Amino acid sequence: EAQVTQNPRYLITVTGKKLTVTCSQNMNHEYMSWYRQDPGLGLRQIYYSMNVEVTDKGDVPEGYKVSRKEKRNFPLILESPSPNQTSLYFCASRLTGTFQPQHFGDGTRLSIL
């Protein structure tokens, strides 16, 4: 089954404790991205990657890191999480080319205390 898989689905942690949210897709998509969803703000892009070893900032990159060492994986790293990073996070992937739909994972709900 074609899918984007995120782990963990839920995480409660404390300020300053480094964490990684993993994202993996099995559709051989070149393009992957991370979004955060907050009430009243919709989805905002954090980082994106057009292919292996090619990443760039989205609209809200502060406090986040990413890497793309393999085509299928695109982890999101919070090196020193803070309470304002409490949010619902989504990973997405798609083929490059015009009008290709984005496929989203089922989300990771992160609470930073």
Next chain:
Amino acid sequence: QQQVKQSPQSLIVQKGGISIINCAYENTAFDYFPWYQQFPGKGPALLIAIRPDVSEKKEGRFTISFNKSAKQFSLHIMDSQPGDSATYFCAASKGGGTSYGKLTFGQGTILTVHP
């Protein structure tokens, strides 16, 4: 700044009624306008999309109306069903949604369809 503004924030409709969600955009370079549907505990999924060379696109009970001069587009759900209850996001992109044209999302609308 919010480049895509979506309204209403929430909408309650009776079964069989018409649901209408509106979006307005600012960037005239946008040329791809998808709508995403999100159920609780799930990620958004593409519902329907339109390009500005047409004024309307229909897929089943879902229709996008597009007004280029007003920089507005809307989603109409005909014969709304309880199973349509979800959060809906409009989005916009330039470059046809290619890798160099990221999606900018609206704020979302929570639709509730009462039986």
